[in-house]
Amino acid sequence: MAQEASPPARDSADTFPHADEQSASTQPPLFEVVGRSSFAPQIAGVNALSTTSALPTARWWYRRHLEQSGHPKNTVESYLYDLAIFEQVIGLKPIDQVTARDIAKYLGEANTRSTRKRRLTSVSGMFKWLVNGAHMLDKDPTASFYPDHIPLKTPRPLFEAEQDAILSAAAADSTRAGAMIWLMLRLGLARGEVLSLRTDHIDLTEPTAPLIYIFYDNPRWRGKERKLLASEEFAELYAAFLAELAPDDVLFEMLPQSVNKLVDRVARHAGIQKTVSPQTLRDTYAVEQARAGADEERLLTLLGLADDSRNRMSVRRYVKLAAPAANAPSAS
Numbered sequence: 001m002a003q004e005a006s007p008p009a010r011d012s013a014d015t016f017p018h019a020d021e022q023s024a025s026t027q028p029p030l031f032e033v034v035g036r037s038s039f040a041p042q043i044a045g046v047n048a049l050s051t052t053s054a055l056p057t058a059r060w061w062y063r064r065h066l067e068q069s070g071h072p073k074n075t076v077e078s079y080l081y082d083l084a085i086f087e088q089v090i091g092l093k094p095i096d097q098v099t100a101r102d103i104a105k106y107l108g109e110a111n112t113r114s115t116r117k118r119r120l121t122s123v124s125g126m127f128k129w130l131v132n133g134a135h136m137l138d139k140d141p142t143a144s145f146y147p148d149h150i151p152l153k154t155p156r157p158l159f160e161a162e163q164d165a166i167l168s169a170a171a172a173d174s175t176r177a178g179a180m181i182w183l184m185l186r187l188g189l190a191r192g193e194v195l196s197l198r199t200d201h202i203d204l205t206e207p208t209a210p211l212i213y214i215f216y217d218n219p220r221w222r223g224k225e226r227k228l229l230a231s232e233e234f235a236e237l238y239a240a241f242l243a244e245l246a247p248d249d250v251l252f253e254m255l256p257q258s259v260n261k262l263v264d265r266v267a268r269h270a271g272i273q274k275t276v277s278p279q280t281l282r283d284t285y286a287v288e289q290a291r292a293g294a295d296e297e298r299l300l301t302l303l304g305l306a307d308d309s310r311n312r313m314s315v316r317r318y319v320k321l322a323a324p325a326a327n328a329p330s331a332s
Helices: 055-068 073-090 100-108 113-133 160-173 175-186 191-196 219-224 232-245 256-269 278-291 296-303 309-322
Strands: 031-033 039-041 211-214 226-229
Touching (some): 055 113, 073 100, 073 113, 100 113, 160 175, 160 256, 175 191, 175 232, 175 278, 191 278, 296 309
Antiparallel strands (some): 031 039, 211 226
16 A cells, blocks of 8 residues: 655644634634524635535535634644545545445555544544534534554653753754753753743743743643743853844744754754654653652643643653662662
């Protein structure tokens, strides 16, 4: 079977929410609800959504729903990529004639478990919206399908000497690299959180103990917001960064892929042989916090993670890596 082309990257934190979790629209409505069987378009050239609409029409309206709900652009593109493949696999059926057998055929052509899981997320998101949001269908043909369990990979954190080396190499690379890598390694910020930082998110009231505020524009992610205490080391890095680049608002104007390349370049200059990504730095921070005594609840708070079973499994990996060696002498 030919290998499937990769879809647009999906925001790592983004999954389709249940209907009662969706945020209110922040744009003027693109359609008027005129009854169960019709969403009347307010822009020309788009068919009304009805129970007998073909899949492309449903996909168009679903895209508008995702955009109005505040989903990131790359997430929307990823969902629509999968839904276009769905249409190719089963044909241009009316939405009320899509069956569980069609869903099984679509998922059955996935090459890997991760592809199957991604496809199911995309197609079930649309049909859940058609049932619970648009009220066009009574039954969801994806309801009987569940994602395959994909085991979490064991993190490969940096050792102490590697941490010192990458911080030194980052400071030598640029003031921007020095500040960004410190935030990911010493405070565990995710890549997207670093890129969202603004000048008014850094509180320098205590110059030797800056406070870093992690905010989210999308109300769906407000539970991830937190305040973290930085150190005098970061204060010095940040002062050098401000003096050189003097950002007006957003601190780090970069694409996500550029952050990956920056981390990889600095790691190579530091002489680190293993693969290093922004997630590696975050993993390293979590393991170091677990070594310092942080339990599962504390790690969830520090990392801005929701208290659910998947995230619990995730932080347990850090606790396990932080535990003493299996053959270490037991305390007397």
